[in-house]
Amino acid sequence: MRHSLSVMTLFMGVLSVLVYGYAQHRLSALARPTAAPELLISLPRFAQVLMAGGDRHLAANLAGFRVLVADTGRMNAEDYAVQAKLQRDIAWFNPLHEDNYYIGAAILPWNGELDAAQYVLRRASDARTFDWYPLFHYGFLFYHFRKDPATGAQWLLKGVPRVTNQQDEWALQNLAAVWIEKGYQTANAATMVDAMAADSPPGAFRNYLQVRARRLRDLAALQDAATLFQARYGRGVVKLEELVSAGLIAELPKDPLGFGFGLDAAGRPILNPVAAGGQ
Amino acid sequence: MLMIGIAYLSGFFSPRQPQTVALDVGFSGIRFSLVLLNLFWVQELVAREIDRRVILFSLAYPVSRGAFLAGRFAAVLLLSLLAATVLGLLLLLAVIVVGGGFSGEFPPALGLPFWSTVAGLALDAAVVAAFALCIAALSTVSVLPLALGAAFAVAGKALGATIDYLARGADGDQELLASYSPIVDRIRWLVPDLSRLDWREWSMYQLAPGAETVFWSVSMAVAYIVLLMVVASLLFSRREFS
Numbered sequence: 018m019r020h021s022l023s024v025m026t027l028f029m030g031v032l033s034v035l036v037y038g039y040a041q042h043r044l045s046a047l048a049r050p051t052a053a054p055e056l057l058i059s060l061p062r063f064a065q066v067l068m069a070g071g072d073r074h075l076a077a078n079l080a081g082f083r084v085l086v087a088d089t090g091r092m093n094a095e096d097y098a099v100q101a102k103l104q105r106d107i108a109w110f111n112p113l114h115e116d117n118y119y120i121g122a123a124i125l126p127w128n129g130e131l132d133a134a135q136y137v138l139r140r141a142s143d144a145r146t147f148d149w150y151p152l153f154h155y156g157f158l159f160y161h162f163r164k165d166p167a168t169g170a171q172w173l174l175k176g177v178p179r180v181t182n183q184q185d186e187w188a189l190q191n192l193a194a195v196w197i198e199k200g201y202q203t204a205n206a207a208t209m210v211d212a213m214a215a216d217s218p219p220g221a222f223r224n225y226l227q228v229r230a231r232r233l234r235d236l237a238a239l240q241d242a243a244t245l246f247q248a249r250y251g252r253g254v255v256k257l258e259e260l261v262s263a264g265l266i267a268e269l270p271k272d273p274l275g276f277g278f279g280l281d282a283a284g285r286p287i288l289n290p291v292a293a294g295g296q
Numbered sequence: 297m298l299m300i301g302i303a304y305l306s307g308f309f310s311p312r313q314p315q316t317v318a319l320d321v322g323f324s325g326i327r328f329s330l331v332l333l334n335l336f337w338v339q340e341l342v343a344r345e346i347d348r349r350v351i352l353f354s355l356a357y358p359v360s361r362g363a364f365l366a367g368r369f370a371a372v373l374l375l376s377l378l379a380a381t382v383l384g385l386l387l388l389l390a391v392i393v394v395g396g397g398f399s400g401e402f403p404p405a406l407g408l409p410f411w412s413t414v415a416g417l418a419l420d421a422a423v424v425a426a427f428a429l430c431i432a433a434l435s436t437v438s439v440l441p442l443a444l445g446a447a448f449a450v451a452g453k454a455l456g457a458t459i460d461y462l463a464r465g466a467d468g469d470q471e472l473l474a475s476y477s478p479i480v481d482r483i484r485w486l487v488p489d490l491s492r493l494d495w496r497e498w499s500m501y502q503l504a505p506g507a508e509t510v511f512w513s514v515s516m517a518v519a520y521i522v523l524l525m526v527v528a529s530l531l532f533s534r535r536e537f538s
Contacts, residue, residue, distance in 0.1 A: 077320075116310050
């Protein structure tokens with residue numbers, strides 16, 4: 018009896034090892050349908066708070082880590098929509114979260130999520146009463162994305178009482194004056210994104226901002242060349258290549274993000290939208 | 297220790313404010329640890345003693361049952377304060393060494409604001425311990441104080457977020473607002489809003505809570521603890537042990 022039991026146990030052990038091994042083998046051949054997106058889902062706010070033991074600060078940090086580890090190089094429009102939702106949630110859990118507003122300003126508006134960026138920055142501006150940066154970024158959204166320099170300048174000026182040193186105060190007032198006086202200028206936007214990159218710690222995030230700034234500088238150069246072309250030939254460019262053949266630029270700049278440059282209806286060089294082709 | 301380790305590592309996830317994020321996660325870890333430790337101690341010092349019938353020997357001493365419970369609660373409180381101090385010191389160390397050379401423009405305040413926050417978290421855990429003690433005084437199932445205490449800790453902490461969400465219009469969801477607002481309005485009188493004892497923004501962003509807020513939050517917590525202890529004493533004094 019005892020002998021048959023031990024044989025039975027041995028048989029069950031061997032059988033389970035075989036079944037386990039075969040199951041693993043079969044599973045490894047099956048593709049995971051959820052592996053592709055960088056940011057797959059965003060849970061309702063209450064579910065996030067409950068999963069963090071009722072602690073909204075912890076919920077904010079957990080969502081923040083998800084945003085931070087996502088690779089922007091592999092993200093598509095759907096991923097950015099989820100990121101926007103997550104960043105809105107973080108702004109609600111903890112509007113004081115510095116990384117959240119900074120990443121929101123640096124990534125969301127450039128990827129078709131302008132409303133979310135405005136929400137995040139507005140919450141941060143109201144909560145971080147000691148910090149003028151959220152107001153600066155909020156103003157920049159109006160300046161660069163809404164093409165409304167006057168409103169952008171008003172938000173910059175609201176940040177002035179929060180500045181703690183004279184130099185920054187003058188810089189902010191000067192910038193507001195330039196925005197009001199000269200209107201929108203691409204080169205100005207490039208300088209500001211460059212400044213954001215310089216203010217970030219070394220790493221992928223800084224590189225991302227530097228690429229954005231380079232793109233804007235290239236666009237500014239194309240726009241300057243298009244203005245010269247208009248003055249020289251009395252008409253706008255029809256194709257960007259005309260700027261090269263006219264000798265105004267040596268070659269067409271290569272877009273580091275791969276979306277390229279185009280022309281609007283008035284013949285002015287623009288960035289091809291990031292969301293084009295769903296990418 | 298693990299929680300503090302996680303807090304330290306979490307600082308490396310932050311590009312702009314490594315110390316603040318480490319502090320934030322660390323405070324959450326301290327709260328989580330203190331609540332679990334308090335529940336465990338209540339479980340060991342009261343619920344298990346009843347379960348093993350050792351309580352009969354304890355009650356044979358010439359002290360009232362109320363004094364017995366108060367003594368046990370004081371022991372839990374003392375252990376909790378000791379744990380809070382040790383965890384607080386470890387977190388301070390983790391926050392000081394985290395950052396990798398990059399210091400944000402708004403460094404956290406690690407003096408009085410830090411220790412006030414730790415004290416608030418210890419008080420939060422004490423409320424949970426008092427609740428668990430009250431359950432232990434009447435429960436015949438030994439794991440009930442632990443289970444209900446944990447649920448109470450989550451509910452009390454999430455209550456603030458819920459009230460805030462409903463007060464801001466529940467993202468325009470009128471149906472949700474109409475169904476849940478009356479329920480939450482009643483619950484807030486039964487379950488204390490433990491998020492009011494969380495003053496971490498003082499240490500993280502140097503935004504001190506108002507004196508009135510602190511005073512009424514502490515008053516609420518202490519009064520709730522006393523109330524629970526009175527209820528626990530009444531229930532315990534009438535309980536029969538076979």
